[in-house]
Amino acid sequence: MGKGRADARGSRTASARLLAVLDAFDAEHRALTLSALARRAGLPVSTAHRLVGDLLAWGGLERGDDGLLRVGLHLWEVAALAPRTIGLREAAAPSMGDLYEATHENVQLAVRDGLEVVFVERIAGRHAVPVLTRVGLRFPMSATGVGLVLLAFAPREVQEEALSSPLERFTERTVVDPRQLRSMLADVRRRGIAVSDRQVTMDALSVAAPVRGPDGDVVAALSVVVQADGAEPRTLAPAVRTAAAAISRSLAR
Amino acid sequence: MGKGRADARGSRTASARLLAVLDAFDAEHRALTLSALARRAGLPVSTAHRLVGDLLAWGGLERGDDGLLRVGLHLWEVAALAPRTIGLREAAAPSMGDLYEATHENVQLAVRDGLEVVFVERIAGRHAVPVLTRVGLRFPMSATGVGLVLLAFAPREVQEEALSSPLERFTERTVVDPRQLRSMLADVRRRGIAVSDRQVTMDALSVAAPVRGPDGDVVAALSVVVQADGAEPRTLAPAVRTAAAAISRSLAR
DNA sequence: GCCGACTTTCCGTCAGGCGGAAACCCGGGT
């Protein structure tokens, strides 16, 4: 019988099939052949072929000179209308620029989706520490600086759920004990700033602050990532906090 | 040919219907009620209702607290995998940052799609001239700086087609005579730089240079937009050209 | 020239998409 994922294949709606085609792409698979795509989507090739044809015509996919299929520009255009993307970016860009100019380090903006954070914008200097986050990527909330902020200010249910599932470990310093995490979160709420010290990679440290929407609830988190050794988070905190506040202010209008 | 418009409603494939739902959103309509959406997509409400349901479940749309429908984060995630988005952005970010720091003006990156340019990235300072372009927006090629660059280096057929259709006018200085445009393009090719002087709005001027892919063909255009009066394009040109060259270089590896 | 992997076309079957209609919900006007 089939391998794991291709099971319920007879019983999917037409839309689900089309969306499965899109889901076949991810950060490791940005270019696919038709049959690889069909395989990953759990669809017969002939079906995939038709759906891909529709998507190509629409601009949701494009075929490169090498014949491989990739995500298309038109899809990106409509996706760029997502409220927590464009709107936030526009509002955040100037302050992020300021912060970058002041620090010359990676400046990142992220929002929460479910139990994960999604990075929506990033300004990366050429001299900044290389980090493994990238725009469009998901991360668990428990490790990163932005994650701590977004978790600390998330609704109760979300916090409970996040704390009840086992915490993913990245480094020896990653916090995996729920009790310890809980007290860190309280600390974040009190100080309005989060520090993730080597919790995601051993050479990086990030300082994050909440960005608030018009009605005061936290809608995003801003962070700066710096080299871990020798860095002094205390000096960064005020800059990050004020930049985040500036973004909040421009969201308010 | 045409990207989907709302047309003959009976004769559409299932996928086309789903994609029509997405196309109902644009820069002026980022949040829609179900019935408005149905109207714009040219679909019966009940059909739209089902499709929207599928998209909500998948994360392609989300329903705000106000009950309105908006483009969802998950759609944006997969769209972020588009090659001419993420890849370019990553490569371009540092140089764009440098250019911004040197000028403190709007720095923009655009690619060509069909007969139009699409802006894929922009760094906007708080002191920069307000411009009407925005990330994710389309523009005709004939007016903007980036458009001139992308048109000048586009394949013959594209140039012919662009020159044969009537050119859109934005200001009194917009070039609408094909002969004149043709000579401007030759000039752009010769000098490796394009200047759009008040051709899109009367207060702005942009200077653009080509970004080349690994095999030497022009894949994008980089531009700086400045206040039109008093600006001296000649001083900007070298900076833009070198930044664009730096991006080309980092694409080559 | 043969073989394997991928792409594209064809077509008979029948699941499930489609959309009209009716029920439901909600706020605002009188």
Next chain:
DNA sequence: ACCCGGGTTTCCGCCTGACGGAAAGTCGGC
């Protein structure tokens, strides 16, 4: 209180056009 208009959601019978197996076509490697 009542109705009315606009939106949303549910229901269900008809019939279309999606589905996918199979075969033909294409390309490249050995």
